[in-house]
Amino acid sequence: MGNYSNVLLETSDNIATLTINRPKALNALNKDTLLDIKAAAQEVAEDENSHVLIITGAGEKAFVAGADISFMSKMTPQQAREFALLGQDVFRTIETMGKPVIAAVNGFALGGGCELAMACDFIICSENSKFGQPEVGLGVIPGFGGSQRLPRIVGSNMAKQLLFTGEIIDANEALRIGLVNSVETADQLMEVVTKKVKKIVSNGQISVRYCKEAVNEGMEADIDRSMTLEANSFGLCFATEDQKEGMKAFLEKRKAQFKGK
Ligand code: DAK
Numbered sequence: 100m101g102n103y104s105n106v107l108l109e110t111s112d113n114i115a116t117l118t119i120n121r122p123k124a125l126n127a128l129n130k131d132t133l134l135d136i137k138a139a140a141q142e143v144a145e146d147e148n149s150h151v152l153i154i155t156g157a158g159e160k161a162f163v164a165g166a167d168i169s170f171m172s173k174m175t176p177q178q179a180r181e182f183a184l185l186g187q188d189v190f191r192t193i194e195t196m197g198k199p200v201i202a203a204v205n206g207f208a209l210g211g212g213c214e215l216a217m218a219c220d221f222i223i224c225s226e227n228s229k230f231g232q233p234e235v236g237l238g239v240i241p242g243f244g245g246s247q248r249l250p251r252i253v254g255s256n257m258a259k260q261l262l263f264t265g266e267i268i269d270a271n272e273a274l275r276i277g278l279v280n281s282v283e284t285a286d287q288l289m290e291v292v293t294k295k296v297k298k299i300v301s302n303g304q305i306s307v308r309y310c311k312e313a314v315n316e317g318m319e320a321d322i323d324r325s326m327t328l329e330a331n332s333f334g335l336c337f338a339t340e341d342q343k344e345g346m347k348a349f350l351e352k353r354k355a356q357f358k359g360k
Pocket residue numbers: 123124125127128164165166167168169178179180182183184186207209210211212233234237239240241242243
């Protein structure tokens with residue numbers, strides 16, 4: 100896979116792993132890092148051998164400690180707007196790519212780091228993780244979608260509490276409010292995430308993709324429209340070899356061999 104200055108990208112067993120790699124700055128997101136994340140995500144989206152993407156942070160302390168405050172401190176209003184639009188675009192690329200993206204949060208996920216994790220399909224974190232949107236303490240608001248995704252995930256009242264106070268919550272509180280799906284020991288985080296991801300990879304990739312689209316698009320639509328979306332995608336599955344193989348394998352009492360076709 101391609102070489103990037105601020106992220107590492109590797110693939111094995113159909114699983115791509117993108118590691119934000121600026122550990123000295125706790126993987127803070129500057130413009131170049133955002134551009135690397137976007138290019139790497141697009142590479143994975145186009146790579147036939149990558150079925151799932153895991154995003155994590157280098158080092159033992161942080162997933163991503165936020166947008167780079169030293170970089171942001173000197174921005175003009177116009178540059179700030181451009182920076183917010185860039186981050187939003189990068190995170191939308193992740194959110195809308197036709198493959199599952201799992202955040203393996205291994206430490207601080209603050210500000211832009213929490214926003215990056217929330218743009219993924221779900222989050223599994225280590226016990227030492229900390230989450231929060233501390234932007235109000237810096238005199239700004241979240242700029243990479245945090246004020247929009249947080250209420251969609253944890254509900255508007257809890258989101259407002261976190262956004263207004265800027266408080267940092269630990270992994271167990273993140274689990275309690277439904278921000279993360281599970282909390283693992285730091286040692287076992289990648290093992291657990293990989294196990295989960297291997298289950299995803301063993302399924303029909305087209306149907307996994309349709310599930311992602313159905314949830315994402317359905318969440319933004321009224322119930323009638325979202326039911327139509329589901330019915331349409333359900334119908335489309337019957338145009339795939341995977342549907343024929345999946346149902347045939349069940350009836351023959353064997354494990355399906357999906358081809359993603
Ligand atoms: N940006 C830049 N550098 C950071 C950073 C960050 N967000 N977080 C940490 N670092 C750097 C530190 O400056 C330090 O660098 P050196 O001093 O060694 O050169 C190094 O990482 C290690 O950090 P600490 O020495 O502070 O480590 P500690 O363990 O003592 O503390 C910490 C860890 C995560 C509690 C602390 O570093 C911290 O509070 N960091 C800032 C967390 C934060 O507030 N994050 C949210 C950032 S705001 C927008 C676009 C985007 C956003 C908003 C608006 N628009 C364009 C409108 C998003 C905003 C954010 O993400």
